[in-house]
Amino acid sequence: MTGERTEVSIWREAALVAGKDLRIEARARVALGQILPFGLIVILLFAFALDPDRGVLTRVAPGLFWIAVLLATLLAVGRAFAIETHHGARDGLRMTGLDGGAIFLGKATAIAVQLAALEVVLGVGVIVLYGVDVNGIGVVVLTAVAATVGLAATGTLYGVLAAGLRLRETLLPLLLLPVIAPVMLGATRAFEDGLGGVPGDAWPWLGILTVFAVIYTTIGVMAFGALWEEAA
Amino acid sequence: MSLVVRLRSVVCLLGRFPALAGADLDVGAGEIVLVTGPNGAGKTTLLRLLAGLLAPHSGTAEVMGCDLAVDRVAARRAIALVGHETYCYDDLTARENVKFFARAAGRRDADIDAVMDTVALSESAHLVHRGLSAGQRRRLALAVALVREPQLLLLDEPHAGLDAMGREVLAGVVRRAPSEGRTVVMVSHEVDIARPLATREVRVDGGLIETVVPRVAS
Numbered sequence: 001m002t003g004e005r006t007e008v009s010i011w012r013e014a015a016l017v018a019g020k021d022l023r024i025e026a027r028a029r030v031a032l033g034q035i036l037p038f039g040l041i042v043i044l045l046f047a048f049a050l051d052p053d054r055g056v057l058t059r060v061a062p063g064l065f066w067i068a069v070l071l072a073t074l075l076a077v078g079r080a081f082a083i084e085t086h087h088g089a090r091d092g093l094r095m096t097g098l099d100g101g102a103i104f105l106g107k108a109t110a111i112a113v114q115l116a117a118l119e120v121v122l123g124v125g126v127i128v129l130y131g132v133d134v135n136g137i138g139v140v141v142l143t144a145v146a147a148t149v150g151l152a153a154t155g156t157l158y159g160v161l162a163a164g165l166r167l168r169e170t171l172l173p174l175l176l177l178p179v180i181a182p183v184m185l186g187a188t189r190a191f192e193d194g195l196g197g198v199p200g201d202a203w204p205w206l207g208i209l210t211v212f213a214v215i216y217t218t219i220g221v222m223a224f225g226a227l228w229e230e231a232a
Numbered sequence: 233m234s235l236v237v238r239l240r241s242v243v244c245l246l247g248r249f250p251a252l253a254g255a256d257l258d259v260g261a262g263e264i265v266l267v268t269g270p271n272g273a274g275k276t277t278l279l280r281l282l283a284g285l286l287a288p289h290s291g292t293a294e295v296m297g298c299d300l301a302v303d304r305v306a307a308r309r310a311i312a313l314v315g316h317e318t319y320c321y322d323d324l325t326a327r328e329n330v331k332f333f334a335r336a337a338g339r340r341d342a343d344i345d346a347v348m349d350t351v352a353l354s355e356s357a358h359l360v361h362r363g364l365s366a367g368q369r370r371r372l373a374l375a376v377a378l379v380r381e382p383q384l385l386l387l388d389e390p391h392a393g394l395d396a397m398g399r400e401v402l403a404g405v406v407r408r409a410p411s412e413g414r415t416v417v418m419v420s421h422e423v424d425i426a427r428p429l430a431t432r433e434v435r436v437d438g439g440l441i442e443t444v445v446p447r448v449a450s
Binding site for chain 2: 008013016020023024027028083086087088089091092093094095096097098100225229
């Protein structure tokens with residue numbers, strides 16, 4: 001062995017963790033085989049349920065889209081921590097000495113990438129099935145980015161809180177859902193403006209989503225390491 | 233000889249049970265220490281403490297000069313533990329698992345190939361963890377530990393599940409440790425195999441490190 005050791009920055013550490021999580025997900029096909037079909041089924045079921053009234057379907061489309069994303073977030077967060085429970089992987093990750101903030105950023109990035117892919121598919125599904133117009137593509141994309149970062153950051157933070165608990169599968173939704181209510185509200189309102197409304201009206205909601213994402217990402221970077229240790 | 237491990241009156245609680253109940257231990261650089269003792273004596277807890285995975289409840293616990301009560305995360309960078317688990321991911325190949333831990337430790341890809349050769353796992357490097365045999369998994373766990381080039385290598389029942397070739401690989405790793413600047417603390421029930429490798433033997437019982445038998449490696 002060469003014996004040479006290079007210093008690893010927090011960003012490279014985060015990229016390492018994100019790459020590892022995404023590679024595992026790509027190979028396990030949980031996101032592709034379970035989370036994506038689950039989101040599509042939610043969209044499809046509402047399309048069938050509300051089909052007689054196309055006007056209602058168009059109006060509720062933003063809310064239904066984000067509910068589907070929210071439910072998928074719960075699955076993705078649960079999965080992100082479940083992969084650390086086998087063969088002592090969580091202890092292995094602790095022993096690497098990686099910065100807690102880097103692990104947080106890596107896990108949140110992997111979740112965000114999966115959610116973003118899901119949102120693209122669901123977005124196409126909503127446009128095709130619900131027949132909604134897109135008046136402001138820029139607002140829609142920015143809203144999706146800010147909300148996805150917020151969901152991934154909050155999910156990762158509460159995911160590690162629940163990771164050390166025996167009833168984590170049921171406790172995670174109880175802990176997470178009340179906290180991400182502002183994301184659901186802001187993203188839905190901003191999508192309403194970006195799809196069928198006036199895109200310019202979405203900026204205040206977009207501001208709220210951005211502030212939420214920044215706050216929870218900052219808290220996560222600072223607190224994740226200690227929570228990760230406590231969860232073990 | 234500088235001390236790599238220094239424990240003084242260390243109490244380590246698992247729940248309310250004192251798995252270590254006032255343990256004292258010094259381990260010098262380059263030593264190969266065999267830890268023996270009955271089941272439930274506190275051997276694995278001792279290794280998890282030294283690995284920085286557990287915090288001492290009281291007493292002084294220093295590894296590589298780091299106080300484990302204060303900064304055990306920093307200490308972990310110089311320590312590797314081969315425990316009962318592999319610490320690997322089922323859906324990654326053997327090489328990908330080693331690569332992840334190598335990159336986390338700031339090691340280069342050349343180190344990965346070298347360590348895969350060392351543990352005789354090069355031909356199975358493309359297999360995912362779930363597809364490896366028990367013995368291959370044990371060697372993979374050793375590879376994951378070695379690729380980090382730890383100064384302190386902790387081995388918990390390292391012979392379990394290993395075939396003759398695996399045991400030979402392990403023996404080579406342990407014998408070369410002092411010349412590579414590495415200290416080894418090894419827990420084993422298979423004392424006939426482990427004892428010849430050790431330079432010193434300590435016995436843990438009832439959460440105490442109660443006897444020290446000086447040895448010279450054969």
